[in-house]
Amino acid sequence: SMSFSVEERGRDNTADYxxxxxxxxxxxxxxxxxxxxxxxDENIFHAVVEVPRWTNAKMEIATKDxxxxxxxxxxxxxxxYVSNVFPHKGYIWNYGAIPQTWEDPGHRDGDTGCCGDNDxxxxxxxxxxxxxxxEVLRVKVLGTLALIDEGETDWKVIVINVEDPEAxxxxxxxxxxxxxxxx
Numbered sequence: 331s332m333s334f335s336v337e338e339r340g341r342d343n344t345a346d347y348x349x350x351x352x353x354x355x356x357x358x359x360x361x362x363x364x365x366x367x368x369x370x371d372e373n374i375f376h377a378v379v380e381v382p383r384w385t386n387a388k389m390e391i392a393t394k395d396x397x398x399x400x401x402x403x404x405x406x407x408x409x410x411y412v413s414n415v416f417p418h419k420g421y422i423w424n425y426g427a428i429p430q431t432w433e434d435p436g437h438r439d440g441d442t443g444c445c446g447d448n449d450x451x452x453x454x455x456x457x458x459x460x461x462x463x464x465e466v467l468r469v470k471v472l473g474t475l476a477l478i479d480e481g482e483t484d485w486k487v488i489v490i491n492v493e494d495p496e497a498x499x500x501x502x503x504x505x506x507x508x509x510x511x512x513x
Contacts (some may be wrong), residue, residue, distance in 0.1 A: 332376075334366070336464035343387060347411065349400040349464050359473040361414040361476075362399040362466075363391050363450060374492055377453045377469045379461040381425040384418070386411040389463060391427055391450055400464060405466055424467070426443040428487065439476070439483040447482040456496035468492045472502055 334353055340346035351362045360366070370376045380389040380400055388410035388482050390401045392477045403410040408421070433446030455461070455469060469489035477484045490497045 332370075332466070334360070334362075334464075334466050336368055337509070343409065345402065345404060347402055348392070348395075349389075350397060351399070351464065353375070359397050361398040362400070362429055362464075363393055364430065367465060368430040370492075373490070374470055376467050377426050377428055377430050377455060377467045377489060379424050379426040379455070379463060379465040379467065381412065381421050382463055382465075383422065383424045383460045384420050385463075386414070386420040388412055397405075397481060411427065415422050424457070424459075424461040424465075424491075426453050426455070426467075427451060428453055433483060433485065435482070442478055442483040444478050444483040445483045447479065449484075452484065452486050455489050455491055457491035457497065459491060459494065461491075470497065470500075471513050472500055 334351055337350045337352065339348045339350065351360050352358050353360050366378065368375060378391065380391065389400045390403050391398050392401045414420065419462050427450035431451040433449055433451060435445050435448045438445050453469065455467060461467065469491055471487055471489055473488045475486040475488060477486060490500050
């Protein structure tokens with residue numbers, strides 16, 4: 331399994347904050363978008379955690395910055411935060427992206443009728459672990475959800491960390507205890 335470390339620059343909750351990735355030893359920086367393989371194993375994907383469970387800062391891979399660090403998303407010049415949905419604070423899962431993927435803004439999706447959002451494909455890890463920002467997980471896919479966000483197709487891939495104690499019981503969006511996980 332590949333090991334990665336992260337290094338913070340700038341202050342949290344500012345537009346200057348960046349989280350850089352390196353492989354194995356400090357000083358050799360990599361891009362979480364281009365340099366982490368899409369596959370960890372056969373049918374197992376890598377996922378980069380952008381927003382850990384129960385946190386609010388809407389972090390994302392900066393696809394246009396050199397080395398593609400994580401940074402907080404801005405909308406109309408303001409830092410973006412995820413709304414709380416009572417009784418929870420922030421995201422109810424670890425939210426992130428699959429490296430080396432891209433939703434093509436020039437391709438109209440046959441299912442949604444909309445074009446891609448120009449970002450890596452999003453993942454929602456429903457495992458029990460509360461991850462840290464920048465953590466790289468090995469995940470298996472349980473299902474997908476197509477959202478349309480401001481007229482763009484935005485796929486969410488529902489995954490579980492293969493190291494989760496429940497992972498082998500989940501294959502698709504039902505468990506062997508047959509309750510539906512999300513909806």
